[in-house]
Amino acid sequence: MKKIIKTGNLKFLPLLLLFFMGSECFAQYGYGRGGYGYGRGGYGYGRQRNPIPQAQAEPKAPEPKTAEQIVDAEMPSITEALGLNEFETAILSSVLKKYVQERIEAQILKLPPDKMRELYESITKRQDEELKAGLPLEKYEAFVALQKNGVSKTIKQKKKAKKKKRKKDKA
Structure with missing residues (x-):
């Protein structure tokens, strides 16, 4: 045993x-795995490469902005350029939103150029009438000048006028 x-x-x-x-x-x-003490032979370190090609995702087209988004983005600079109070800003904002929306809808229709021009002119005419009725005359005229010259140029002119006024006051 x-x-x-x-x-x-x-x-x-x-x-x-x-x-x-x-x-x-x-x-x-x-x-x-063939490392012999010198790491892991390439396994587990760094970015791993996949031999299968990856399909590239198509970038999404940016969504078009709504009338409200467009007007809200521009209102601070317009308010600064024209020196509007809160009531005047609200009036201008509501009128601009209304007529920018009409312009967007007109673009969607894709009318022939001559009809598009007529439609834009009628929209602009109605917008001007409504703004003339809602804003004080000097603010309305300043807004028309702002449309003609652009926001940045109007702000620069306003700053120059303030500097000249300060120089005159000091002298």
């Missing part, structure tokens, strides 16, 4: 030795 136990231990000992040596080798030499 003692011979059976000794023979069993002898078979078990080489298996145990092989098991521990095998795990030690994998631990030292990069888990068997």
